[in-house]
Amino acid sequence: xxxxxxxxxxxxxxxxxxxxxxxxxxxxxxxxxxxxxxxxxxxxxxxxxxxxxxxxxxxxxxxxxxxxxxxxxxxxxxxxxxxxxxxxxxxxxxxxxxxxxxxxxxxxxxxxxxxxxxxxxxxxxxxxxxxxxxxxxxxxxxxxxxxxxxxxxxxxxxxxxxxxxxxxxxxxxxxxxxxxxxxxxxxxxxxxxxxxxxxxxxxxxxxxxxxxxxxxxxxxxxxxxxxxxxxxxxxxxxx
Numbered sequence: 001x002x003x004x005x006x007x008x009x010x011x012x013x014x015x016x017x018x019x020x021x022x023x024x025x026x027x028x029x030x031x032x033x034x035x036x037x038x039x040x041x042x043x044x045x046x047x048x049x050x051x052x053x054x055x056x057x058x059x060x061x062x063x064x065x066x067x068x069x070x071x072x073x074x075x076x077x078x079x080x081x082x083x084x085x086x087x088x089x090x091x092x093x094x095x096x097x098x099x100x101x102x103x104x105x106x107x108x109x110x111x112x113x114x115x116x117x118x119x120x121x122x123x124x125x126x127x128x129x130x131x132x133x134x135x136x137x138x139x140x141x142x143x144x145x146x147x148x149x150x151x152x153x154x155x156x157x158x159x160x161x162x163x164x165x166x167x168x169x170x171x172x173x174x175x176x177x178x179x180x181x182x183x184x185x186x187x188x189x190x191x192x193x194x195x196x197x198x199x200x201x202x203x204x205x206x207x208x209x210x211x212x213x214x215x216x217x218x219x220x221x222x223x224x225x226x227x228x229x230x231x232x233x234x235x236x237x238x239x
Contacts, residue, residue, distance in 0.1 A: 002171050005104075005170060005171045005173075005174035006171055006173050006174060008174060009171065009173040009174035009175075009176070009177040009178070010173065010177075012177045012178075012181060013177060013218075014211075014214040014215045014217075014218045015181060015211060015214065015215075016177055016180050016181045016184070017210075017214045018207065018210035018211040018213070018214040018215075019181050019184040019185055019188070019207070019210070020184060021210045021213075021214070022184075022188055022203070022206045022207045022210045023184045023187055023188045023191075025206055025210075026188055026191045026192070026198050026202075026203065026206065027191065029197055029198055029202075030042070030191060030195050030197050030198060040137075040138040040141075041137060041138055041140075041141040041194075042141070043138075044138040044139070044141040044142040044145065045141040045142065045144060045145035046145060047142055047145065048141070048142040048143060048144065048145030048146035048147075048149065049145035049146065049148065049149040050145075050149075051145075051146060051149075052145075052146050052149035052150050052153065053149055053153065056149075056150075056153045061154075063092050064090060064091070064092050066150075066154045066158075067090050067091065067092070067094060067095040068090045068095070069110070069115035069116055070095060070110040070115075071088055071089075071090060071095040071096065071097045071110075072088075072097075072115060073109045073110040073113050073115045074097050074099065074106060074107075074109060074110060075088060075097050075099070076109075077105055077106045077109040077113070078097075078099040078100075078101070078102070078106045081101070081103065081105060081106060082101075083099045083100045083101045083102075083106070084099065084100040085097060085098070085099055085100075086098050104170050104174070104175075104178060107166045107169055107170055108166060108167070108170060108175055108178055108179060108182075110155075110166070111155050111158075111159065111164075111166070111167075111175075111179045111183075112178070112179050112182035112183045112186060113182075113186065114147055114148050114150075114151035114152075114186070115147075115151070116146075116147035116150055116151065117143075117144050117146075117147030117148045117150075117151060117190075118147075119147070120140065120143035120144055120146075120147050121140065121144060121194075124139070124140040124143070140194075141194070144190070144194070148187075152183075155179075155183075159179075167179075188203055188207070189203070191203075
């Protein structure tokens with residue numbers, strides 16, 4: 001199983017390249033859309049993202065808040081996969097939640113699912129369904145920026161400084177590819193959901209084209225490498 005996941009991780013590398021191109025293109029499309037620089041939503045997102053970066057850099061880090069979100073993400077994805085959940089524990093030194101089954105979705109979800117950003121979105125849209133909050137959409141974008149920045153900074157810190165059992169259990173290469181790719185995919189889906197400048201159809205077309213380009217380029221390079229290797233072997237055999 002470890003070998004299979006290693007091979008799958010390598011097979012998904014071009015998809016990560018495609019997701020990178022798609023997410024970058026969509027982000028540029030939003031940033032340079034007409035009147036983007038005058039958009040309160042864009043500046044609110046940037047402000048929330050930058051505020052958390054400053055908090056993370058200069059103030060004590062809320063480790064328990066991160067651990068709570070981490071373990072709740074395990075629990076939520078386990079419930080979505082039909083597992084039973086119990087024994088939630090949250091401490092500054094780490095947390096724990098017991099699930100009746102596990103898979104790579106459940107194990108790696110906290111590293112690609114921005115729990116607090118999604119929580120802010122759900123809470124805001126529930127409130128939006130009750131009250132007229134059209135004038136306060138900038139608050140949503142501020143909170144999403146704050147939550148996403150929280151997710152990215154803590155995820156990087158934990159992956160780079162602490163040996164993560166979740167990652168080790170799935171294999172480092174496979175985990176790295178899944179975490180990177182799923183973060184980009186969720187970011188692209190969020191852009192399509194929240195932005196008027198990007199639609200899900202635009203996302204699908206862009207990603208489809210980038211996937212074709214990425215795997216086509218990879219196949220071309222592999223064929224060229226195979227031909228060069230075969231030519232080298234023939235040359236050695238002749239001499």
